[in-house]
Amino acid sequence: MSQHADLASNTAVNETISSLKKDSIVAEAWKRFKKNRLAMVGGMILCLLVLTAVFAPLISPYDPYSSVKNQTGMLNVMAPPSGEHWLGTDSLGRDILSRLIYGGRISLSVALVAVAISTGIGVLLGLLAGYYGKWVDAVIMRVTDIVICFPVLFLVISVSTMLTPSIYNVMIIIGLVSWTTMTRLVRGEVLRIREMEYVEAVRALGQNNLVIVFKHVLPNIMAPITVQATLQTAEAILTESALSFLGVGVQQPIPSWGNMLQDATSIMVLQFKPWIWAPPGIAILLTILSINLVGDGLRDALDPKTKN
């Protein structure tokens, strides 16, 4: 009996040892992430959404740009959900399911590009401010403070009306105003890592500052950056929706979840034709929710303090 227990514990020990040997930091984080049910559900929904966006042309039943006529030759506008149009048609007679699928494509890509821009700026400025300190830090952080003070929505609205509203401008504008949180986060993390002995050790081994910042400091703060970028994606989707809803973001006839909601400005639609506004609304909700769940899961998985 006890021999069995010994044997079992022995194999257990051996397994831990071999798993310890194999696991890189990423693999370990993935292990912890898998244990988080909510995050896994969020991740699956997100995967599904991304897949539909990527394979939109294959999946969508109709062309999202063209109106559909019914048997009488009239435009089939605001048709309720049916076997033909699963989610009905909108005020111009376009298939809502198709627009929803293509809209996801637009909304997600706008968010991703915007976040790539803001993360790039934020991380770079944060690294510089945190590592070099002194006046570099002072200048960057004051500029950040100023940008934080901008009322984002008004700024974005006025800028996008000045430029011609297009997907690309929306991407750039959102990216240019949302880097501040990342900068502050990265700066704080760099201040912490900069004092670590291994940074002093590589300096003592004769490595130069640029290599130290990018090769030794940056990888050590990838965890909070990843989490922040994920959560920022959710925010970017919201901003894009708001802009498009207000008509200064993605322009018709290109579908985005935000401008699909434009129809809901009419009381009639809002009250009696929920199939027009509910799908994009739910899509936004689901996306934000799943991204936030994944973000929280990532935070727990990547934070070394919660290790085991």
Next chain:
Amino acid sequence: MSDNLLEIKELSTGFFTEDGFLPALDKVSLTLKKGETLGVVGESGSGKSLTSLSVMNLIPTPGKAVGGEILFKGKNLLQLGEEQMRAIRGNEISMIFQEPMTSLNPVYSVGEQIMEVLRLHQQLDKKVARAKTIDMLRLVGIPSPEKRVDDYPHQLSGGMRQRVMIAMALSCQPDLLIADEPTTALDVTTQAQILDLMLDLKERLQTSILLITHDLGVIAEAADHVAVMYAGKVVEYAEVKRFFREPLHPYSQGLMNSIPTLEQTRERLQVIRGVVPTLQQMPKGCRFCTRCDEKQTLCEEEAPPLIGYQGSQVSCWKYTERWEPSPR
């Protein structure tokens, strides 16, 4: 050409703070001969780590070396530019740190970190660097180095990590190894192993060691010469055997007396009364006079110079002609 590898002459380093300039090191002079180990002892804040950082030219801001010179193979390190200094760091002078747990970057395997130094200073290609890394790991006594080379720091114990640090520091065969409390964070058996390893490698690689510690036991075991630092000054510099037989400075004597012995059973440990004065309230005369049992008015008024005495150097008025013998 003298056989002094490192010669620190009247080095003064201090911090430029809002309260003005605070002198943390006051005319520190040390010499380290080729192939020797120089132990530097002192309590926290005595300036031993700052001395080593001054040699590396890595004094944390707002600190700065304001006077004296640091001659390494005849070159004054304080006059070198950052670029030239970087070529020396890790290549000719290396350093190992106190905390092996945090001195290795957690996101790279230990092999990658050693290879980085090799590739930086010796421009080796990847394969050669990896082979040499494995050799270094074997040299510092890490079992099955071919496998360990791909391990991450968190997979190694404290002693193993310190071995990796030593491998990293010695990979370019530096002439001088600065070891800043290399064994403090390790448990006692590991301490002895690491010390033995350092001494063994010192012989094999012809490296000199500047050993910084607050542990007199480490000094006794490893050092050839010892420098006692107190409040930013070298108060005694002596050959190790002589130092342990007959410490000269009252502070050194205090340190010795505070070591508990096996023979005597004492109720309480003997201590040196008082604390190290802060940089802001440093006494005008001898920096130790606030805690010294033998002080005279002379000690409070004038700082004693470092003088030669029976082959050692000591900074105390007791060993000069100006000392008034006590009436008793």
